[in-house]
Amino acid sequence: MMDFINFHLMPGIILGSIYALGAIGISMTFGILRFANFAHGETMTLGAYFAFTLVQLTGWHPLAVLPFAMILTAAVALGIDRVFYKPFRASPAIILVIASFGMMLMIRSVIQFSWGVQLKSLVPGIQRPYILFDALRISPKHMLIVGSALMLMLAVHLLLSRTKIGKAMRAMADSPELARLTGIDTEMVIRATWVVGASLAAAAGVFLAIDTHVETMMGFKLLLPVFAAAILGGIGRPYGAMAGGLIIGIAEELSSYAWLGDGPLLAPGYKAGVAFTIMVAMLIWRPSGLFRGKVF
Amino acid sequence: MAVLELENITGGYGETEILHDVSLKVGAGEVVVIIGPNGAGKSTAMKAVFGLLRLSTGRVLLDGEDITSMPTEQVVRHGVCYVPQTANIFPSLTVEENLEMGAYVRKDDYRPRMAEIYDLFPPLAEKRRQMAGTLSGGQRQMVAMGKALMLKPKILLVDEPTAGLSPKFRGEIFKVVQDINGAGVPILMVEQNAKQALSIADRAYVLVDGRNRLDDTGPGLLANREVAEMFLGARGTNGG
């Protein structure tokens, strides 16, 4: 039982929180801009690398540099939108998918060029986990990740439910044309979407880096589960993305538990398959996702 | 000078032209109705006002100013508000949030205006915190109209407001339209329900196959033989 919690459920919750943060951004850009942003994974990687450099420069704790990493990443995302996506606002979605596919490789190569491909560590040293009740292992960095992720999700909730721009974002996710006909400044909403999505992606990247390490393919590895989480939750439904992320994260970690007999149910090498299978199942059975999002 | 004028509009969405040389105007304080068979281009004519059409020729004038190539958001900011036939509310926003969005471009306090809208549509006041997508058809229509009115528009464009509504609601909607007009807002309305619409119209246009066919005062068209045959006579009351 304790093994289950310590080595499967807890990691699942942590991974799920990271997926959730990444999925909100994907869900919103998909819902408002109507295309699957393949470069979102690299946005997460970029956030982690910005944090790395900031930590190197200042010596602060990663959590302290996180806001700055988020700002830098958001700025890059805005720039990319302006130069590479804005020309295609009226074009079919497939063009944007190709452009974002290309962007994915461009961002990654810039990261590889600038920082090199060796693994880097965001939090030096190994931390001993706390042991509560003689059995429950909780390491400080995990509490940090889950706690910060919850706070960020709360912030997103407040943004979307209390602020004018947040409501406009939800409105535009419902119907961009009606938003325009209502007089909503759609370009501003688009910019806000990029800022929110990229900031959360940066946070996801930083948290993953805190949990593991900083490496150039980390974002790409997150891409499939994050897409799966967004689809599971329902495109354009930020709360759905949060739920979807947690479900996928926990499912992935639980898949390698010894449910039947001795060995893991699914060989750990195939963990990525879990998210993929859930995603394909959703696309066939209920494409609008759990929370009834957009189906295009 | 007309508040809104469409001058010789020829255009469509893709390559085919839907409207051919269509002209119409709405004067101050008027209720102007567009009627015509299905596919006549009535809704299309309305969309031309918002730059949602590819125009080959023609102009759109607002208070004499040429707004033909003005972007949609700008047109709305100039006081032209629109209630589309479908997809006219934000389903995942509450009633109140929908109204707030309607007031998006206002920089001042919109709450007094919101109170006025709730007075105009009492059922909405009770349901203000309910998600708009869960309301009935008639209530949704009220949200759509209320939303469009939050800006105190210069002119209100309404596209088939009674489509799919029960007869009781139809009457209510027409009454609301008259009330709004009574408060000084000119209205351009597309309607399938020719008889009822003409009875509240100051003037009306008949569009057939994307062209102007007839125009006259409301009472005038009501009495018109051709109109009677097309919409009112042979098929009895035009079912909505």
Added chain:
Amino acid sequence: MDQAYGIFLYIVSLLTMGGIYAILALGLNIQFGFTGLFNAGIAGFFAVGAYVSAILTTAPSARHLGGYELPVVVGLVAAMMVSGAIGWVVGRVCIRLRADYLAIATIGIAEILRLILKNETWATNGARGVSMVPKPFEYLPEPWNQLGLMMLVLSIVAVLYFLLERARTAPWGRVMSAIRENEPAARAAGKNVEQFRIQAFVTGCAVMGLAGGLTAHYLKFIDPNAAEPVTATFLVFVMLIIGGSGNNKGAILGAILMWTVWSATELVTSRLPDDWAIRSAYMRVFLIGLVLQIVLQRFPGGILPERRLRAVKGGKSDR
């Protein structure tokens, strides 16, 4: 004289690998250019074809499945069939998906296939790959061995081009065109849109499997890195879009052109001092990506834009 010979051999290798990429581009053209299907998992189908052909043609080995020592031709045909079969399964499940969903699904497929190839080491020798794959003409003296393989590849390109052009102008191709132009109309005319799309998808995947098989034999080696998204998927898209999506000639032109650029830039950067050489590899990817963005914005039709089929006079087949 030596230098000229060296250049000659280099050009032969360019045309061989370029020819293989042309096959990939033609396969993608069927799926994406003709049918609008965004297959972001080219790498997967390519890798599967490579492994199938390698396994069927290699000598027995303790490290991987094999030992059948079948002729290369059999390997290649099998590669096409297996890739096509996987394409059929994927297509049945995913063909109705909108472009971006299909892209996500196919990228997932490619990843899963790569994981299988990497994890099932009993069959594939895992990350170490399958080596000593037989190469056609390898027992001929130089340069005939390389020329022979090049001619083989280029003849396959020619045959494929011929077949695809025939298909394009035949009724099948016209239906595909109609579906792409106006799907509701095609459905209304009674065409089973899903069937046609699946056919296009499967054919494309089989072609990609063929390219994979040829690569395994050309390099005499295959490992899971063959399913690497940059070189095996992205580059092919760039080739097709720059060459002219929807145009078979464009696909071939784009492939050979971009491969030459890709390969030549590698020659240049490999002469740089070590750490610059590594970093410049990333720069090459960046530049290819940038070129793609520029082409998308400025020259979306590519070098050889698609030639639309002229409507049959008085007929309604293309509308």
